[in-house]
Amino acid sequence: MTLHASCLCQGVAIEIDGPVEDLVFCHCVMCRKAHGSAFRARGRVRAKDLRWVRGEGLVRFYESSPGQHRGFCSICGSNIFTKFSEAPEVLGLALGILDDDPGTRPICHVFVGSKAPWYEIADGLPQHESLPPGYGTAPGGEKRGA
Ligand SMILES: [Zn+2]
Numbered sequence: 150m151t152l153h154a155s156c157l158c159q160g161v162a163i164e165i166d167g168p169v170e171d172l173v174f175c176h177c178v179m180c181r182k183a184h185g186s187a188f189r190a191r192g193r194v195r196a197k198d199l200r201w202v203r204g205e206g207l208v209r210f211y212e213s214s215p216g217q218h219r220g221f222c223s224i225c226g227s228n229i230f231t232k233f234s235e236a237p238e239v240l241g242l243a244l245g246i247l248d249d250d251p252g253t254r255p256i257c258h259v260f261v262g263s264k265a266p267w268y269e270i271a272d273g274l275p276q277h278e279s280l281p282p283g284y285g286t287a288p289g290g291e292k293r294g295a
């Protein structure tokens with residue numbers, strides 16, 4: 150199954166020929182600011198599964214913490230995906246740009262210790278203060294596909 154994704158202005162479009170896994174809601178401060186929202190919804194994709202349809206040149210990257218490069222459309226500001234210097238084989242996809250249902254569903258909330266005070270988590274998903282075991286940790290940040 151090929152999944153399609155695009156930014157708000159439609160200048161950037163990608164296709165994903167593979168699974169979107171480890172869907173999480175990240176409440177860290179960087180994700181809240183980057184998305185202008187209560188949290189970031191992201192999933193992990195394999196870099197080799199991503200294919201550019203158009204707009205690769207429109208994507209700018211901001212290194213929000215060492216080795217983590219957040220990609221966004223330079224025209225409309227949509228978050229696209231995050232690249233990781235230490236794990237170039239995976240990307241952290243901003244789920245909001247998906248035009249198709251990936252079939253997978255969020256598994257947990259991460260970095261709830263940084264949650265916005267005005268937002269109450271009202272679902273029954275597990276909540277982690279930082280990252281669940283196996284994700285590795287980065288001070289004040291996220292790693293490996295977050
Ligand atoms: Zn755009």
Ligand SMILES: [Zn+2]
Binds near residue numbers: 175180295
């Ligand atoms: Zn985050």
